[in-house]
Amino acid sequence: MIEVFQAILLGSTFILSIYWLLAWVKITTYQTSQTSEVQPVSVIVCAHNELNNLKTLLPILLDQNHPDFEVIVVDDRSDDDTYDYMLEAQNDRLKNVRVDQVHDHINAKKYAITLGVKAAKNEILLFIDADCTPNSSGWIQQMTQGFLPSTDFTLGVSFYSRAKGFLNQYIRYETLLTAVNYISWAQLGNPYMGVGRNLAYRKSTFLENKGFNKYQHVTGGDDDLLVNQLAHKKNTHVVVGAASLTFSVPKQKWSSYFKQKLRHFSVSKYYKTKDKLLLGLQNLCNLLYWLSLFILASQTNLYEILGGVLLFRWVILINLNYFTSKKFGDRMNSWLVPILDIFHVAYVTITGSIAIFTKKVQWK
Template sequence: MVFLIGLSRKKEDATRTQSLPVSIVICAHDEEQNLHELVPQLLAQDYPEFEIVVIDDRSNDSTFDWLLEETKKDHRLRMVHVNRTPPHVNGKKYGITLGIKAAKYEWILLTDADCRPQSNQWLNTVSSQFSESTNFVLGTSPYLKVPGLLNFFIRFETLLTAIQYFSFALLGNPYMGVGRNMAYRKSMFLDKKGFNNYLNVTGGDDDLFVNQHATGKNTQVIMGHDSLVFSIPKTTWSSFFRQKIRHLSVGKLYKFKHRFLLGLFTLTWMLTWFVGIPLLFVPELTYLIAGILVFRIVLLTILANYASKKLGHRFEAWIVPLLDFIYAFYYLVTGLTALVSKKVRWKN
């Protein structure tokens, strides 16, 4: 119910009254093929003034050569080349920092090479939330739909994550964002010394930065079809598992209040199944527990359907009960693994 209340507080985005210049920053490692698709889509954005800054982070493919040629064709595309990173500094954070410092404009819009904007109005949608009091604009980045149970689960897990951080932000307590679709001010990034407090941590260039500096007063969110940036999903359970371990491993660095609230949410989700199912076999409680479980599944299905439409993409509500059950086991395994993991990587 809390999430439904939070999402319902988001009204229609205000009509854009100004088009402030935007620097789109992308850190790429061996992403030549993805950049072939992404860069033309970004250059086709219907927006008066923007640039694209691509950081070639020690790529082993032909990313550098391709970007060098493309930058000659359109002045809006620029490249920052990284040959090496300083010791004990995470490569992606270092690359993003160089890209932001090289950016010409105040507003920085982040995405990844394997992302695709849903429409040529993406920049317009993001900029509609720019104001003097705003430092952060948070968007979502669902995964493309392909056949298979893994893809259903990836999209379900991503939807739940978006529901959580959007609801918290709309209720005045932002705690994270995704670097595939997020904007913030360059001056604020430099004033706060960027990622200085966790340069050696893999991950956190998006959620930890928001967790440290976003407030209810300086943060806006964007929803709807034109705000979406789709990502290419993992195709194996093992690669998805490694990705989520990397994402979840930084959660232990969140502010205490956010760790507590998120931990409480996860704990109650798991207890619903791990305690609820055994209680079904207690004769005196069978009908009561069954009723609670059915009510919970119905409520979750309604939430998933409402939230996906609100965010701008429909999710198949009929499979929510199965994914709900799988999610409890998924979080038990990934949560514990992320908690004890000491070494995770972005890329080689």
């Protein structure tokens, strides 16, 4: 039996190491392609009771260094004076879309996004959440300059702002690992998700494929399910770098973060079978790694070998954390990686298991 756990430990170490090293190389050596043509863009922001965040975000968006864009704010049933603020915010680039009621046949946020898409005058749509801010005045230009005639999707990276406490450290670590996953997989020809906090796609692609029709009842997934359904190797572009980055306001409480991650995990059950298998293999390897390591540590005296295997894992993860976050434009604290790694595997296992059996989650 000891030999079985040794094989599991070495096998999981090999699989994870190959993936992490491949992701490290793909991301850190990537050069974002550009086109010389400046393309008109419609920036879409969905907001439900986001008055204070809109007061921060809109001036930044309207001051973007891009010659041809509009900003569409979809006011989704807000009762915090968002409507009055939008009436007073006079700007030729700004357009307000008001949602007064929820429809039973479609999730509220998906309905809001659909109205925003239909109201857009431009072909290229760029999405950002109301509680986010672009990291530069060139954000629109960076996120859209790679749109070739064959491009339908551009995937960007969005991190969370720094704050004190372990929760913030973990949120930022988990967000980095998620970005490493979907950016590197897209580079390898298998785009499986994106984040609505920094995502661009064509209006025609959305409308021709009937938008969210296949999963309009699902809470969440307005970003990753659309990418999972329609994106592929030939029509997807990724953008990395500080100028293309956005930052979002992180959760302050574990309970709020748990609800957010539960929503994210619950959506992944609607992914393509191939993507569910690949993600499942990754999570299974992480879980088996730690289980076999603990069992061997308690049942054998191979402490030097086990310590070497563990050190090998953490050296790769620390370097992956350091160099990919630097490439993305926001360097993370690498010294906490060993603690965050252990916590991450446990948290993902527990939350993911709960999400499988959760039937109803909420957006807002």
